[in-house]
Amino acid sequence: MNDRKHRVLLTAQRLFVKKGFATTSVQDILDESHISKGTFYNYFSSKNECLMTILSHAQEITDVRRKELMIGKDPSDKEIFAKQIAVRMEINREHQLIPLFEAIFHSKDPELRDFIKKHHMAELAWLSRRLVNLYGREAEPYALDGAIMVVGMFKHFINVWVSSLKEEINLFKLINFILCRTDAIMLNMIQTGEKLLGDRIYLPDNEVPYEDFCTKEKILERLSFFSNSLEEEPKGKQFADFLINEIQSDHPRVHLTETVLKAFGGAFTSTPLEIEAKELAFSISNFMSALQE
Template sequence: MNDRKQRVLLNAQRLFIEKGFAATSVQDILDESKISKGTFYNYFSSKNECLMTILIQAHEVTTARREELLIGKDRTDKEVLAKQIVVRMEINRQYQLVPLFEAIFHSKDPELRNFIEKHHMAELAWLSRRLVDVYGKEAEPYVSDCAIMVVGMLKHFINVCVTGLKEDIDSFRLINFILRRTDSIILNMIKTKDKLLEEHAFLPYTEPFNNDSYSKEQILESLLSFSNSLEENQKGKQYADFLIDEIQSELPRIHLMESILLAFGETFTGTPAEKTAKELAFSITDYMNELQKQTR
């Protein structure tokens, strides 16, 4: 996304928060951004799309940060899951998304309501998949129910503590408490075979905002191009070349790739290549996850 379009989004977001989404007109955004109507409609088809783009960006940042937390870590580790859940809360605060979600919630606009529904269901789909990672394959028939309970407990605890008790609550401590309660709930559901929703209830909402996925060939092409640009960063080039060799092999060593990916990302921290390296790491992580699913 070019810088000018990004500035328009930032101005629009500020206006939506200060004036309210319904009270903000396209003309307000034009005046604040000092652009023509033609430029705005070249970027967005409507004010609705402008708002949805803001939320999609936040979703993409959330996804990237969550994937970064998994690099080189054990997917069954509940501490990692807790940190990933905290990411959503941090992004909501950082991007001041709560007023935007509330504006859509109270809106009668079917396009916006449908969008926010998919957003919420995508979060439940993500959490369902991660609960399977943590609690194992035998938990799979029950994770749809558990995902709803985890999100419900989280929202109500926050609501009571912040609006009722007027107390700040440590997000990480709260989520760990809820996950400890989930231990008992999900184990009892497995034991009694008790469930309400069907298995994979949220599967259609796995990724509602984009369908970007990278094939083995695309990842290799990107890695090769990146490696060829690293003549001045020999350590980074060695990591990239190792990953290329592993991806090309018949039996990639996932455990080694995970440890190298962590070092690979850290090598480029604070450099102009940091963003590209992280994007590559995320795509390779997705590729490894697919490989692991195939071997289960």
């Protein structure tokens, strides 16, 4: 996403939150962004697509931050899982997304409602995969039921907390409380063999195949292309070139590389390159982990 399009999105998002999605016109966005109608429609086919792009971009940021937390970590680490769950709530708060989701929820527009349904199913798919990481392959038939219950618990606890206690949510207290209950739920389903929806509902699989994402050749190709675009980012380019040299080495220094990866990902935080940099950091970490096996 280029800088100008990113600025238009930020302007549109601010207007959607301030005025409401339904009452914000394309002309409002044009006036506030100082762009022509042609430029807007070059970026987005409609106001709907502009809103969906805002939410999709937030989802991409959520995905890369979750992956960044996994760098060099055990997938069954529940503390990491708790932090990954917190990421979505933090992103929603940082980007003021709740009013936008509510606008779609109350909308009768089929395009927007279909979008939010796919968004919800993608989150259930991610949760299901992570529950299998935590509880093992034997949990797979019960993971979707578990994911649905986790989402339900969060939704209702947050609603009651906010409406009745009228105080700021203690995020990690809530997450840890629900994950402790999830332990009992998942283990009971595994022991009894009981499931309700199981594999009866199709869940999207948005994961990039490991062999297509984390091979040495593919990583070097993507990293070299990324490095060549950083002529005006000397610090980021220095990190990228170091990683290229380590990956090309016959004996890459795994622990040193893991340290540099965190700095590499952090160097692009809150920039248009954040998503690509952190995706690269995640794939490089997976590649390094495979070398140690």
